[in-house]
Amino acid sequence: MVDLSVTLAGVKLKNPIIPASGTFGYGREYAELYDLNVLGSFSFKGTTEEPRFGNLQPRIAEAPAGMLNAVGLQNPGIDAVIDQEVPHMATLFHGPLIANVGGFSLREYEDNCRKLNDCAPVGILEVNISCPNVHAGGQNFGSDARSAAQVTRAVRAVTDKPVFIKLSPNVGDIGAIARACEEAGANGICLINTVLAMRIDLDRRRPLLANRTGGLSGPAIFPIAVRMVWDVYEAVKIPIIGCGGVASAEDAAELMMAGAAAVEVGAANLRDPYTCKKIIEALPALCSRLGVNKISELTGGAHT
């Protein structure tokens, strides 16, 4: 019997597979297909203070081995999420949930995390810092070490729950940003978010997405995610949730060997809604092939 359990900053998950925020809604649609309790956890759709409609249509574009999205953090706002969605999610999934938190100012991140602190079903706060800072000309919080650390410090101060900072890959030195988050008190790092990209509609001669740019996700970005998880593993001691292009158990193991303690699966769920379930079912045989009894032994296994 292979032990699939992993521990993320003290939070124990029955296995390392976690649907990534924005690709699993609040679990409802998938719960019609399979029992969500097979999952390690799930990271629900990014929450902001106010309800957000998100960007105009079109919001989705095709890419080689992947897709672009510019959904724009559509969600009903933190109060509705806490009052309606979290209690419902708790009926679908009985383990610790991961709350993905957005924000357009330090104050908003703080307020959102403070409110989520009282939500018992939420085990981990995953703070998405790929949001533009309205007080700094719209530059992303995740684009430099200083502002990443600021967000970390702000949310760290208002919650007892473990805080994982979810990094943007659109930076030069991801290790430096992860280190700044660790020094500012982060309990873990999640990476990568989507890669900034664009498609153009040749006939309309305009960017295809109404938002012009979108985030690239799916298998196309997998080798980028492996490299960045590797870099962050070399840079910090706190646990890493790896994410980006995972579509199979082998991919999950590869991200773990690069340094991930657990693995999020995003776009692959959209193409095949059973992806996470299939990966989890394939993990024991893969661990045997790779000669480990505890899957957690894979973490960082390719570093020497």
Add this chain to the structure above:
Amino acid sequence: MVDLSVTLAGVKLKNPIIPASGTFGYGREYAELYDLNVLGSFSFKGTTEEPRFGNLQPRIAEAPAGMLNAVGLQNPGIDAVIDQEVPHMATLFHGPLIANVGGFSLREYEDNCRKLNDCAPVGILEVNISCPNVHAGGQNFGSDARSAAQVTRAVRAVTDKPVFIKLSPNVGDIGAIARACEEAGANGICLINTVLAMRIDLDRRRPLLANRTGGLSGPAIFPIAVRMVWDVYEAVKIPIIGCGGVASAEDAAELMMAGAAAVEVGAANLRDPYTCKKIIEALPALCSRLGVNKISELTGGAHT
């Protein structure tokens, strides 16, 4: 009759399609398959001062919709390139060649460009700044605006030929780096080089490439290239050679609408050695469909 010609900083090419450096050698192998004179130009393998064997095996890995390479600038050194390869290339291709120049110090870039300045068949110097600076702890010249500008200034001073700086995509703000190069005297920008990536061999529990990391290229990076060309087009006035994942005439047109005056084709040549020829043959019909008589009208066409 559609006019396919484009002009890059005064250098006229009969069409915008250019095989990318490192994927076309010195043209020999492709010249056995088709007459290279159908090409707009070609950018030959990156040249360094000393002969380089490059990295250890393995140097190549598979990726979804792409590949990783860690060839490591294998080349016979600038003197052998100028004495043997350039004269031979001039027999295969009668238009202006693009010389891709590497370097591990400002002095090396300068010396290489000074030597190439006397090479008549070379029309454009394409300076690859994704090389580590041995005098600055191995940080890439292309990773910040200041060192990118330094290289630009150094090479600009030693040659009369147009200088295109080839940017690394592994940065936060590509527009800022392009602007710094423009201000330092660059005549054009080429982008993108490969995206830093990694694959791990699960059975060996080691990075697959001997060099650990490699550069991701091929269709997977196309939407990233479109976005970065778009950003640089907004940031500078000098012409742009777009590159990254192009595999079809439609892809080339998309990069041109994003802002490219000409387009390089890299990894796609390795899978299908006839790619450039096929793209060039498909361009007239595509231009007609898109309603342009001169392909150069596509450049920047999606910006408003």
Add this chain to the structure above:
Amino acid sequence: MKESCFTLEKIRTLTEDTCELILRGDTSAITRPGQFVNLALPEKFLRRPISVCDWWEDTLVLLIRAVGEGSRCLTQSRPGTVFNVLSGLGNGFATSSAGARPVLVGGGVGAAPLYGLARRMAQVGTAPTVALGFRRAVDALYIREFEALGCRVMTATEDGSLGTRGFVTDSMAEACWDYAYVCGPTPMLRAVCDLPWLTDGQYSFEARMGCGFGACMGCSISTVHGSRRVCKDGPIFTREEIVW
């Protein structure tokens, strides 16, 4: 929703760019005309949403117009090809809410879901009137199939090469219907919606989809009830819900 494999049994060319595909597989998740299926293609990451044209027992009928690489690949498939399909997606048409004199209005391949609807209406009562718009006569499709159900079919073509010259709305001058089921390109939906005498009906919408089953918010549009997902809350929206 159900994930299962469908095998292409027969493919028939309807016009220069449109084919009818007859597939064999498990159709049990399909409950209403106007629903759609989402087909996975080996070379494409995103699935392709296609309306159910008709279905029975283990048979699924789709009409596909080649507009890009994915749909072209579908129209060029050979019998025997197996597709991974998510079936039974979307709300579908609610036939119970129709008025006494319904009309089905289709533009181009938008005729597809109306056929399944018309067949079911004909089965339980009278065959509805159908108004179909095409660019040219050579683009016309499924007219005989609707007629075989007993439907009166009115056609319009932009160049007048078949039926009324103009848009599908121009073929509907009688104005004697009180309810419309509409599917076609957005400008057509809007033109039908703007007919002053046709105040009630159900409209099928399109949007680029990430998942097709409600999870990603990729397809959200504004309605009078706020944001709604075309894939899950739609693709059918009633006239009073629509915000243009």
Add this chain to the structure above:
Amino acid sequence: MKESCFTLEKIRTLTEDTCELILRGDTSAITRPGQFVNLALPEKFLRRPISVCDWWEDTLVLLIRAVGEGSRCLTQSRPGTVFNVLSGLGNGFATSSAGARPVLVGGGVGAAPLYGLARRMAQVGTAPTVALGFRRAVDALYIREFEALGCRVMTATEDGSLGTRGFVTDSMAEACWDYAYVCGPTPMLRAVCDLPWLTDGQYSFEARMGCGFGACMGCSISTVHGSRRVCKDGPIFTREEIVW
């Protein structure tokens, strides 16, 4: 080198993971045994290099061992499948340089290019002796095919379930050959190269390839003459060129 399409005509299972593929297409670019072809797969970006096992007129024979997704997909292909192939790649074996008593040494699927070589040697003179190494008896392949050419075949298996127990070099105790043609996994090449009495021969190398036709420098290895491309200058290197 030639780019063309080959159609899979027949596929035959040789062992639990290895198949023989008979393909039909234009073999005119293939000039020597030991050359390879590079097959494009729709789902993979890089082509897969495979040695020519044998060829004649419009027929190409390949032996493929499933080791990963690409090769598994090849061994599971159905007759009728069409592959885009770059054929006639690499230098191939030079038969003129052989000594008086040559031996062909293969490990596993490395037997493939030796078969085409043996057939040609048998045609113009005497059938050579062949030494083949496998893991177990069930992994053995092509022994009968070599014997049918008139070759004497010596086998070794790691577990002793067929022939000599041990490595292929253990089956060669006679030490009565003066020239070797060798193809197999790198440790095997090295073991043969280290045989003190076998100082001459040609060795087939493998490397991960970007292009397979000499353009990308992805496959370069060090030789006594400096850097050489496995795909273009090789895959066959003479013993004196090799640097381990």
